[in-house]
Structures are given as C-alpha cells and as structure tokens.
Amino acid sequence: MITSGLEDYIELIYNNISKGKDIKAIDIANKFNISRASVSEALIRLADKNLIIYEGRKGIKITDEGIVEAKKIIKKHNILTVFFNEILGANFDFANKNACKIEHVIDSELIDKINEFTVFCKENLIDKKFLKDNDD
C-alpha cells in the first residue's frame, strides 16, 4: 500500500513521462508546494517500493509497476472529475480538486459503478438537464 502523498507524486511523474516530458524533483516540489528535501525523501520511498528508478540528477524513470499504480489513480481521477463536472454540474476546477482527494480513498469497484452510471446518465438525461449552473 502507498500513501496518498506518494500517489500524488507517482501520478504527476507518470503524467509527465507519458507525454514525453521529463520531470525533476524540483517540479514535484513546486507542484505540491513542498520542500526539495521532502521530495528527495519521497522519491527514495517510491524507489524503495519499486515504482520509480531514481538516480538523483540523472532523472526519474517510472517502472512497469509504477505505471500500473499511476494508471489506477489517474483512472479514478478522470472518472470522478467527469462525473462531478459533467453530471453533477460542478465547475471543472472544483470537480478536479475534489477528485484529487477522493481518488486516494475510493474503491475501484465503486469507481466502475460511477463510470457506468455516468455513461447511463449521458444517454438518458440529455433532455432533462439536471443542473444549469455548470460554468464551463
């Protein structure tokens, strides 16, 4: 098991690497507003858990295991964001912010149900527009 802090970091690492951008410790520090020292420790913990390969200045690489972890979290993140934003009508940033927290505690099976339900709603509630205050 991985803590929610580490989940955030591996998620960010994967998101960058999968886009071909390389990511440095300092980027993580900036993104989450924590010190470089804390990131240094966190990266060591992630490497201990075989989710990344970390060799300081040589850069951060993600392992296959790390990719699997990251994808799980990103899947949760995306499904929650879409549900909050497109179905509940919450504004995008707010939906995203809540997804960022819930993704660390919600079970996968429930996420699947939310996803199925989102699809269902899109097919069945087109006419009955639930919320109108969706500002994006």
Next chain:
Amino acid sequence: MITSGLEDYIELIYNNISKGKDIKAIDIANKFNISRASVSEALIRLADKNLIIYEGRKGIKITDEGIVEAKKIIKKHNILTVFFNEILGANFDFANKNACKIEHVIDSELIDKINEFTVFCKENLIDKKFLKDNDD
C-alpha cells in the same frame, strides 16, 4: 481543522450520545481497533479543540461545537451512503465503507450537489432502473 481520525471519533461519540447511550474510551478503541492509549490521547486532542469535555472515567460529553462538527460529517456520510447504495446500486456495507473514507475529504458544496442529484434521480429514473444487482 480536524484530522480524519478525530472526525471518526467525534462522529461515533455524537452518534451514541444522540441516542442516549453513553460512550467510553474503550468503545472507541474497540470500534476502530486502536489501543486504549491511543484513544486516551485522541480524546485529549478533541478536548483541546473544544469538541468534547473529557474527564476520564467520568465520561465523555460533547460540546455544541462538537455537535456541529459531528453533524457535518454525518450529513456527508449519509448522503454518500444513500447515493452509492440507492442510486449506484452498491451494496449497503460497501457503500457505507466508502462513505466512511470519502466523508473526510469531500467538500460540502459537492455533497449538496450529490444530494440534489440523488433526489432528482429518484424522481426521474424510477422507470429506468439503472442497476439491478443491488442486494439489499
């Protein structure tokens, strides 16, 4: 701000007191599977924050402030449980278990939206039964 552990404890305390049952430190220890010593510390922290009045063996009382806190959490808990169970069709225990975790991180405004949406679904989706595998 209060941590999710403390939120769990104040929630349990309120749930008991509001039913006229008194609650002891050991009940909390048993419920959450933590040591009596840890509960002892947690109750001191709750008292420091003016959410309870704690005088050891004399019992645990909840303050007005504590009641407000507890009700916020219980509201989130109930809305989430109903949504997961009655709308998504998750079984009750599973719905409850997830609500227990999400209640500590979700924003109130999003909870309100989920609640409105739950009401809306109950009024509009009666015919279109979304999920059938709801086992309770």
Next chain:
DNA sequence: ATACTATGTAAGGAAAGCCTAACAATGATA
C-alpha cells in the same frame, strides 16, 4: 474486605511526512 477484571493513564518508541539550514555538485554565463 479481598481479589479479579475492566478501564484509563503514563512513558517511551516508531514511522510518515513535513520543515529549515547548510552543503555539494552541476550547468550556464560573463
């Protein structure tokens, strides 16, 4: 009353996750 059981507290410790300050090493630039 004595002894047993239940409950709460105190002391000491561990891990996670954060911090600052000081230092080291790399890279860019004058």
Next chain:
DNA sequence: TATCATTGTTAGGCTTTCCTTACATAGTAT
C-alpha cells in the same frame, strides 16, 4: 575559467498518530 544560480542531499527537528508495557484506579463478585 571563474562565478553564480539551480538542483539535489544531509542532518537535525517537529507533529501526528499509532504502538507496547507497566501502572493506577474503579467496580464487581466472592
């Protein structure tokens, strides 16, 4: 090349939340 800025590491600390062990007190029952 010498200097300065960027980035990463180390050391030492702090808080929270949990633990175990040992002890203290209260309540129950013989």
